Every structure is written in C-alpha cells, then in structure tokens.
Amino acid sequence: MEQYDVRVAKMIREIRKVIVGKDDVIEKLLMVILAKGHVLIEDIPGVGKTTLALAVSKVMQMEYRRMQFTPDVLPSDVIGFSMYDREGNSQYRPGSIMCNLFLADEINRTSSKTQSALLEVMEESKVTVDGVTREVPMPFTVIATQNPIGSVGTQMLPESQMDRFMVRLSMGYPDLQSEITMMKERHMKNPLEEVEQVISREQLLQMQEEVEQVFIHDAVYTYIAKLVEKTREQELLALGISPRGTIALANMSKAAAYLSGRNYVIPDDVRAVFLDVTAHRMLLSPKARVNRVSIEDIVRDILNSVAAPRLVRQRV
Numbered sequence: 001m002e003q004y005d006v007r008v009a010k011m012i013r014e015i016r017k018v019i020v021g022k023d024d025v026i027e028k029l030l031m032v033i034l035a036k037g038h039v040l041i042e043d044i045p046g047v048g049k050t051t052l053a054l055a056v057s058k059v060m061q062m063e064y065r066r067m068q069f070t071p072d073v074l075p076s077d078v079i080g081f082s083m084y085d086r087e088g089n090s091q092y093r094p095g096s097i098m099c100n101l102f103l104a105d106e107i108n109r110t111s112s113k114t115q116s117a118l119l120e121v122m123e124e125s126k127v128t129v130d131g132v133t134r135e136v137p138m139p140f141t142v143i144a145t146q147n148p149i150g151s152v153g154t155q156m157l158p159e160s161q162m163d164r165f166m167v168r169l170s171m172g173y174p175d176l177q178s179e180i181t182m183m184k185e186r187h188m189k190n191p192l193e194e195v196e197q198v199i200s201r202e203q204l205l206q207m208q209e210e211v212e213q214v215f216i217h218d219a220v221y222t223y224i225a226k227l228v229e230k231t232r233e234q235e236l237l238a239l240g241i242s243p244r245g246t247i248a249l250a251n252m253s254k255a256a257a258y259l260s261g262r263n264y265v266i267p268d269d270v271r272a273v274f275l276d277v278t279a280h281r282m283l284l285s286p287k288a289r290v291n292r293v294s295i296e297d298i299v300r301d302i303l304n305s306v307a308a309p310r311l312v313r314q315r316v
Contacts, residue, residue, distance in 0.1 A: 007207075008259055010198045015055045018191045019048055021178030025171050028276060029056060029143075031255035033204070034211045037166025037248060038122050038142040040107075040280060047171045049145045051192060053103045056143075059198045062100035063137065069110035075117035079127040092129060097121055100137055100201065104144040108157055115161055118142065122164040139204050159239065159283070166248045167273070168280035207258075214254035215264040219309035223267055224249055227274065230302045231282060236293055239283035249277045267308035275299045 008030065015026050029052065032039045041049045050066065057064035067078065080095035096102065097118075107115060121127050125140050144165070146157070162168075174182060185191050199207070224246065232240035241249075249270065256269040279295045288298070 007199055007203070011059045014059045014195050014198055015052070017185075017195055018051050018055045020182050020185075021174050022048075022052075022171055025052070025169055027259060028167060028169060028273070031252060031259060031273070032166050033060070033139070033141050034208055034258060035166060035248075035251040035255040036139070036141075036208055037251065038144070038164060040144050040146060040162070040165040040168045041171065042146045042148065042168055043171050044148065047173065049143075049171060050103065050105065052171070053101065053143045054192060055195050057101045058192075058195045060101075060139075060204050061197050061200050062139065062141075062204070064101045064103070065096045065099040066103040066105055067096045068105050069107045069114065071110060073110050073114050075114050076129075078114065078117045079121065080129055082130045082132075090130070092132070092134070095127070097127060098136055100139055100141070102140075102142050104142060106147055107144040108146040108155055112155075112158065115157065119160065119164060139201060139208060159281075162280050163242055163244050165280065166252060167276040169276060211251075211255050211258045213263070214257050216250060216254065217264070217309075217311060219311060220253075220265050220267060220270065221250070223306065223309050224253070224270055226306050227270070227302060228278075230306060231278065231298075234298060234302070236285050236288040236291075236298055237282050238285040239281070241278055241281050245278060245281045249274065252277050266311060271303055271308070274303060 011030060012023065012026055016023070019026060029039055033056070041052075043049060053066070054064065056062070067073065076095065078095045078097050080093050080098065082090045082092050085091050104118065121136060121140075122142055125136050125138065126133050127136065128134075142165075173179075228241045228246045228249065231237060234240065252273045253265045253269040256273050257263070257265045260269070275296065278299065282295055282298070284293065284295065
C-alpha cells in the first residue's frame with residue numbers, strides 16, 4: 001500500500017499544476033477512476049472541467065478523447081458504425097468512445113438517443129454495433145460535464161443515465177488566493193504542458209485490482225445498507241438509492257480507504273463519499289420542494305440518524 005500512497009501523492013501534485021485550490025475534487029476523481037467508475041461534473045463553463053480531465057489523462061498515460069455533445073451528435077459518432085468496403089465486407093469504424101478516458105462535454109445538450117448510446121458502455125465497458133459486441137480499451141472511465149439545468153439548450157438526464165455515474169462533483173469558483181495564483185502561473189506559460197506522467201496504464205490496472213481487495217467488515221456493509229435503506233423510506237424523496245448505487249457507495253468507500261493508506265474501510269470513509277455518490281440518484285418529492293428542503297439537508301439527516309459501527313482493531 002505504501003508505494004501506491006507515494007504514487008497518489010505524486011499524481012495529486014502534478015494535477016495541482018493546473019487545478020489550483022480544488023484538492024477535494026482531484027482526490028474524489030482519482031477515487032472514481034481507481035474504483036472503475038464514471039463521474040459527472042456539473043458546473044458552469046470555464047471553471048476547469050476539461051483541463052482537469054486532460055491533466056488526469058496525462059498523469060495516468062490514458063488515451064484521451066473529447067466529444068462536444070451538441071444536438072446534432074449521433075449515437076454512431078460515439079460508439080462507431082459499420083460500413084462496407086469495395087469487396088462487400090463489413091468494416092467497423094470505431095467511435096470516439098474507444099479510448100481510456102472519454103470526456104463527454106456538455107452531455108445534457110445532446111438528444112436522449114445519443115445519451116442512451118453511453119448506457120451499455122458505462123455499465124459493461126462494451127459497445128454493440130450491428131449485433132457485434134466489442135470491448136473498449138481498459139482502463140476505461142467516462143467523465144461527463146453538464147451545464148446547470150435551466151441553461152440555454154439543456155435537458156435533464158434520465159434517471160437511468162444518472163445512475164450510471166458513480167459520483168457527481170462540482171468544482172465551483174476558485175477562492176481569491178487560488179485565482180491570483182492561477183493568473184500568475186498562466187501569465188507566461190501553459191501549466192498543462194508541464195504535467196508529467198506518474199503511472200502507466202498497466203500500473204493503474206494494478207492499482208484498481210488493489211482497490212478491489214480492500215476489506216469491508218460485515219458491520220460496515222450493514223452500515224452502508226442501512227444508509228441506503230433510509231433513502232428509500234424517506235417521505236421527502238420520490239426516488240431513493242438503487243442497488244447499483246449501493247454497490248457504487250461500497251466501491252467508492254474502498255477507494256477512499258485506499259487513498260488514505262488503508263486496506264480496510266472505516267465508517268468515516270463511507271460518510272466522506274456518501275453525498276457525492278447519492279445526491280444525483282435521489283429525487284425530491286413535491287412536499288420537499290414546497291418546503292424548500294434540499295438533497296443536502298436530507299443526506300445530513302440520514303447520516304445523523306444512522307449510528308456508525310464502532311470497529312475495534314484486534315491485536316495479533
């Protein structure tokens with residue numbers, strides 16, 4: 001574990017060259033990749049979402065592709081298509097998704113049909129074109145950005161699409177000192193050009209396997225299940241957490257423990273990622289909207305109402 005702690009620290013240091021004052025976002029994005037998940041970044045334009053994805057791809061030697069999701073983008077642009085050559089043989093032409101890190105920029109500006117092209121590949125890391133299923137290169141992660149709902153030309157993502165994302169993050173504006181630092185650093189150079197590779201794709205796959213082996217005690221599994229169950233019983237929610245969300249919470253908690261240098265999950269790991277994993281999967285009821293209750297308020301109440309288990313480390 002210690003060698004990976006060093007690598008994680010190096011990756012964060014490299015990404016900080018271009019993303020200033022957003023360590024929490026950087027760490028959680030790394031957790032998602034290590035947990036083999038996908039991330040939705042919801043924010044206004046210009047806060048560094050694309051730059052963050054580029055920096056991550058460079059430090060991990062991931063093949064990176066970006067697609068601007070405008071209304072005229074077709075599903076075949078994403079997953080590829082088949083065409084016949086002169087001899088009459090069908091040839092597959094790969095779409096943009098055939099890479100390690102796919103940035104779906106402004107995903108909520110394109111049609112529902114194009115959005116649905118991502119459902120299979122985000123769930124199974126495979127695409128099916130004309131009845132033939134092909135695997136995408138591994139490791140594989142989708143980073144999607146979405147403009148705030150209500151912005152010109154946007155439409156809400158369906159629940160089935162939202163549930164595919166392990167977490168939803170928001171970068172937000174930088175603080176005053178971070179913005180000053182950013183201006184100074186970009187005065188004479190582009191910091192992105194100075195970001196260096198820290199690990200290879202093979203090493204990333206190895207780290208993902210290490211995260212899978214992180215231990216979760218039965219008491220912590222029960223804690224996760226009780227938290228999720230509370231969302232389904234909450235009268236202020238029209239939609240609670242799905243079983244897919246439960247698995248995502250467990251996997252994300254493993255990655256949080258891994259970044260902390262542990263090979264076992266503690267309740268604090270679960271609490272640290274609970275909001276990011278669950279907020280975009282829940283829908284407020286009409287009663288909650290009338291009373292101006294937010295998802296954050298409900299999450300806070302759930303975390304306060306479910307007692308965390310006390311784990312005692314046994315001496316060998």
